[in-house]
Amino acid sequence: MKKTPSKHTIAVHAGMKPDENHGIPNPPVYHVSTILRGSFAEERKKQFQYDYGRMGTPTTVALESSVAALYGADDAVAVPSGLASVTTGVMAVVRSGDNVLFPDSLYGSARRFAEVVLPAAGVTPLFYDPLATADELEAQMDDNTSLIYIETPGSQTFEVQDTRAIVDLARRKGCLTACDNTWGTPLYFDAVGHGIDVIIEAGTKYISGHSDVSIGFVAAVGETAKKVRAYAINMGLCVAPDDHYLALRGMRTLPLRLRQSEQNGLALARWIEQQPEIIGMRHPGLPSHPQHALWQRDFTGSCGLFSFMLDPAIPVAAVDAMADHMEFFGIGASWGGHESLIHEGHYKRTVTPEPEGHLVRIYAGLEDQADLLRDIEAGFERMRNHR
Ligand SMILES: Cc1ncc(COP(=O)(O)O)c(C=O)c1O
Known part of the structure; x- marks a missing residue:
């Protein structure tokens, strides 16, 4: 057959x-x-x-x-x-x-x-x-x-x-x-x-x-x-x-792009998760995600889209300093394209509590992983140095 x-x-x-x-x-x-x-x-x-x-x-x-x-x-x-x-x-x-x-x-x-x-x-x-x-x-x-x-x-x-x-x-x-x-x-x-x-x-x-x-x-x-x-x-x-x-x-190139985006997303999420300013990482492919086991049961991979929550005590201007001067991450909605994006999370909740903190969404695109990591590391540095 x-x-x-x-x-x-x-x-x-x-x-x-x-x-x-x-x-x-x-x-x-x-x-x-x-x-x-x-x-x-x-x-x-x-x-x-x-x-x-x-x-x-x-x-x-x-x-x-x-x-x-x-x-x-x-x-x-x-x-x-x-x-x-x-x-x-x-x-x-x-x-x-x-x-x-x-x-x-x-x-x-x-x-x-x-x-x-x-x-x-x-x-x-x-x-x-x-x-x-x-x-x-x-x-x-x-x-x-x-x-x-x-x-x-x-x-x-x-x-x-x-x-x-x-x-x-x-x-x-x-x-x-x-x-x-x-x-x-x-x-x-x-x-x-x-x-x-x-x-x-x-x-x-x-x-x-x-x-x-x-x-x-x-x-x-x-x-x-x-x-x-x-x-x-x-x-x-x-x-x-x-x-x-x-x-x-x-x-035609979906499988290749998805794999690159997935690997970049996981690498970025793993690095970001270690930073002291993070009060919540939301990447289903990481063991820290509360429904990681469900993701493992039902999915065969993760795409490059995830979010993280920054401590609400961080001033908005410091968060902006991180996001505003990225070399490779564009600021914008949508995702799934060739280029990486950073986006300020907006949401409405009516039956579950609205999470506290600054929600930032990352879309990991197809760039070289080391370049993306350097870019995000420099962003966190700007956030820390902001006065
Ligand atoms: C999960 C999800 N579904 C649907 C849409 C809508 O897609 P479009 O922007 O093509 O209308 C989006 C857009 O961001 C999305 O994130």
Whole structure:
């Protein structure tokens, strides 16, 4: 029997059809809205592989089928941003009268969608402690709970959720699960294998990987996959052709980039953790992380994104002195690109306590590890010397 290739090999080969394209390995970029037919009779048939630009082109199919293959999902729909993958994934499976459970550590823009858009559609968002036990979560559910949303690890504060317990609970209660898997990526968290129904991936980050594309994916299997596809089509969601191309090109090197980012992230986190100003390190791949065992159980790697908490007694100006003059770390949101970033953590919590201190998020990019370490060490020196 033919062995299923590893995800690394899938990332390199999926979606390639050189035989349909003069032997050229990468798909052409089709810029299209109109697709012409030869006659009214042909147009009347309405059975075309490519119907209209918005509905997809060979470039779209190459990308979407590759992401689906990477996830082991039946389908993956490309949408215009990571946030659009959150909103599409949720809206495709809920209806008015439902309630949806979201972790309190939810990514900020997703939280605003939950708090503002869902109620207007008759759907009630409820927030839960990302570390709640299955019993505690069950106590927040009722007959109208149709979806439990997971984001593991949580944005900014990096709580690792007990996905297995949540999926078991959801199945027992007859509701679906959705998971923002951007941190895990298809390589480090097997969302389909873990039984997640709606898989959300901000492709803006690691999949496209070069800080120049805004894209998201919603992957799923079976009936849920059909619902997601139908929702995206009915809502007119589509992505610009060049972005399809760039995302697919980025995906080819995902395994290599992810590994470099992971190694840089671990080295930085290990050094930062030793510094006396640190009152909390939030890297799931380090033994000091409170849910490290869960991470070991469920993930096969860590990406380069983590945060740490600086002592609240440190003046803001000293923290700024550290962050403002980095040589290689840019100051900015987003992550998953080639370049390292430092970002001041912003978050809102309503059912769990807001942690105290200065939260700083690091994204370790693809630079040389020693250069990044030197840069961060110099930053800590500036913080200490600040008067
Ligand atoms: C965990 C997570 N999900 C979703 C998104 C949204 O992605 P985008 O910026 O492409 O809308 C982000 C962006 O930072 C994110 O960190």
